[in-house]
Amino acid sequence: MTIDDVIVAIGLHKTFMVRGKEIPAVRGIDFAVQKGEICGFLGPNGAGKTTTLRMLTTLLPIDSGQARVAGLDVAREATRVRERTGYVSQLGGADELATGRENLVLQGRLYGGAKAEVARRVEEVLTVLDLAGIADRRAKTYSGGQRRRLDVALGIVHQPQVLFLDEPSTGLDPQNRVHLWEYVQKLRDGGTTIFLTTHYLEEADALCDRVMIVDHGRVVADGAPRELKREVSGDSVVLSFRPNDNGLQRALNMVNTLGFVREAAAKGEQLHLYVEDGTKALPELIRQLDAEGVGITAINLAEPSLDDVFLTKTGRSLRDASPAPTAEEEAA
Amino acid sequence: MKGLRDTSLLFNRYGLQMLRNPVWLFVGISTPVLYLVLFTPLLNHLPLTGSEAGHAIDVFLPGILALQAFASGTGPGFNTIFEMKAGVTERLRVTPASRLSLLLGPVLFGTVAMFAFDILLVAVGAAFGFNINYGGLGILAVLLGLLLISMASFSIALAIVTKDISSFASVVTGLNLPVLLLAGVLLPISLGPEWLRVLAHFNPLYYLVVASRSLANGDLATSATWEAFAVLVPLCIVALAWATRVFRRAVA
Numbered sequence: 001m002t003i004d005d006v007i008v009a010i011g012l013h014k015t016f017m018v019r020g021k022e023i024p025a026v027r028g029i030d031f032a033v034q035k036g037e038i039c040g041f042l043g044p045n046g047a048g049k050t051t052t053l054r055m056l057t058t059l060l061p062i063d064s065g066q067a068r069v070a071g072l073d074v075a076r077e078a079t080r081v082r083e084r085t086g087y088v089s090q091l092g093g094a095d096e097l098a099t100g101r102e103n104l105v106l107q108g109r110l111y112g113g114a115k116a117e118v119a120r121r122v123e124e125v126l127t128v129l130d131l132a133g134i135a136d137r138r139a140k141t142y143s144g145g146q147r148r149r150l151d152v153a154l155g156i157v158h159q160p161q162v163l164f165l166d167e168p169s170t171g172l173d174p175q176n177r178v179h180l181w182e183y184v185q186k187l188r189d190g191g192t193t194i195f196l197t198t199h200y201l202e203e204a205d206a207l208c209d210r211v212m213i214v215d216h217g218r219v220v221a222d223g224a225p226r227e228l229k230r231e232v233s234g235d236s237v238v239l240s241f242r243p244n245d246n247g248l249q250r251a252l253n254m255v256n257t258l259g260f261v262r263e264a265a266a267k268g269e270q271l272h273l274y275v276e277d278g279t280k281a282l283p284e285l286i287r288q289l290d291a292e293g294v295g296i297t298a299i300n301l302a303e304p305s306l307d308d309v310f311l312t313k314t315g316r317s318l319r320d321a322s323p324a325p326t327a328e329e330e331a332a
Numbered sequence: 333m334k335g336l337r338d339t340s341l342l343f344n345r346y347g348l349q350m351l352r353n354p355v356w357l358f359v360g361i362s363t364p365v366l367y368l369v370l371f372t373p374l375l376n377h378l379p380l381t382g383s384e385a386g387h388a389i390d391v392f393l394p395g396i397l398a399l400q401a402f403a404s405g406t407g408p409g410f411n412t413i414f415e416m417k418a419g420v421t422e423r424l425r426v427t428p429a430s431r432l433s434l435l436l437g438p439v440l441f442g443t444v445a446m447f448a449f450d451i452l453l454v455a456v457g458a459a460f461g462f463n464i465n466y467g468g469l470g471i472l473a474v475l476l477g478l479l480l481i482s483m484a485s486f487s488i489a490l491a492i493v494t495k496d497i498s499s500f501a502s503v504v505t506g507l508n509l510p511v512l513l514l515a516g517v518l519l520p521i522s523l524g525p526e527w528l529r530v531l532a533h534f535n536p537l538y539y540l541v542v543a544s545r546s547l548a549n550g551d552l553a554t555s556a557t558w559e560a561f562a563v564l565v566p567l568c569i570v571a572l573a574w575a576t577r578v579f580r581r582a583v584a
Binding site for chain 1: 334338341342345348349352353415417418419420421422423424425426427428429
């Protein structure tokens with residue numbers, strides 16, 4: 001923990017009571033985020049990402065552990081933490097019947113800004129997020145991308161030191177998603193620390209300076225996307241099989257006996273292997289499969305992705321990880 | 333000071349949302365007027381006695397004012413649930429705005445809106461022959477405000493506790509029928525059997541309806557007025573206390 005740490009979490013825990021049953025959502029999360037980073041929580045639904053975020057933003061009481069944001073204790077100095085942080089929830093929460101500008105002015109005023117100062121700042125934010133042209137239209141009429149930019153604008157109208165974004169690009173088409181990433185990077189370049197949650201691998205990979213992979217309420221991996229991928233040493237080989245001849249299962253049994261295969265896991269209809277050296281492994285693999293009479297329809301050699309990182313840390317693929325409702329959603 | 337400023341900001345926000353909702357405006361204006369236009373003719377042939385005796389509209393209109401206070405009081409909770417689902421509540425909660433102002437903004441706007449509709453109703457009623465007694469209506473306004481604040485606080489707290497629209501609506505509609513029937517707004521309680529009249533005394537709205545009639549009639553210091561204050565002041569305190577508690581816990 002240094003002076004530059006803008007967000008510090010120490011042993012955070014949160015358990016929800018759902019119909020008399022205790023459901024742990026966050027079970028011991030520790031991390032520190034430095035000023036000016038874009039830091040992402042990557043994990044499947046129900047991993048505890050949103051719960052952690054809501055504890056850090058004073059929306060949810062912390063069961064045990066400590067959180068400091070912008071140099072303040074979240075539990076004891078909630079009001080001052082709110083003054084220094086911005087939060088954009090998954091839902092956004094703009095008033096549909098109010099115009100973009102009205103929404104922003106109200107938000108700025110609720111953050112304590114004086115009228116003239118808020119008006120000036122609102123113009124700035126409208127420009128930064130390319131909303132100036134539609135500022136006087138009701139939020140109801142905005143497109144998905146415009147709406148999301150308004151949500152982000154609402155989170156930064158008071159110039160927070162830290163901005164929390166919960167699943168910022170959910171529901172956006174790929175083009176708007178990339179645009180949003182550019183805006184977020186612009187904010188980071190302006191000195192705002194950004195902490196976001198996502199279940200999109202591409203988002204974590206493209207946007208974040210640092211990624212923490214979260215699963216079952218714990219951080220299972222932490223580092224820059226490139227470092228994390230490098231840790232998954234070797235290459236990944238993906239095999240697809242002819243349908244209806246049980247190829248996947250037979251291949252899985254077979255590759256487990258091969259010395260050069262470090263890990264093998266079925267993902268959907270495909271088999272993912274991690275091997276030390278892909279170029280040497282491929283010919284051998286094909287020979288062996290052929291000898292077993294397993295028909296393959298495709299074979300791909302790839303560098304590891306963040307999904308491979310997730311797979312090696314949790315034994316599951318992020319894409320397949322069950323989208324079970326979170327304890328919080330159930331409790332809500 | 334900060335609490336006052338935040339409350340006025342949130343009062344304006346809520347008001348803006350409501351005034352831009354044409355359905356709300358239309359129903360808010362037309363419901364009481366419809367009651368008046370459709371129901372008063374029916375009452376003209378009823379044998380009325382005691383506090384209910386007199387010109388039908390003089391008896392009926394004060395009751396409608398009381399009913400309005402009750403009905404518009406249950407409304408804000410629907411909005412609370414909508415705002416929770418739409419993320420509006422969280423958006424407001426992450427600001428340093430005073431927590432109490434988050435509750436009071438909508439409640440106070442509801443009060444002001446009710447008075448606006450009430451004034452309209454009294455004006456329309458006057459055209460139908462309603463006899464206006466300013467002193468009585470002034471005191472009645474305080475009583476109506478007390479009931480509205482009680483109901484609105486109760487409604488918002490209930491919304492936070494139940495969290496979804498169907499359970500919230502069941503509780504509200506379940507409450508509506510007995511409370512309205514036992515208040516003697518639409519039909520005089522004096523027409524009913526003794527047990528019904530006894531039961532009515534457990535209904536806070538009943539006291540408001542009785543008081544509203546004597547006040548509108550210009551009888552300012554009757555026991556009905558004191559009884560209404562004696563019931564509604566504690567009710568308002570209890571409802572506000574409960575709502576604040578629920579609110580504090582939910583939006584700590």
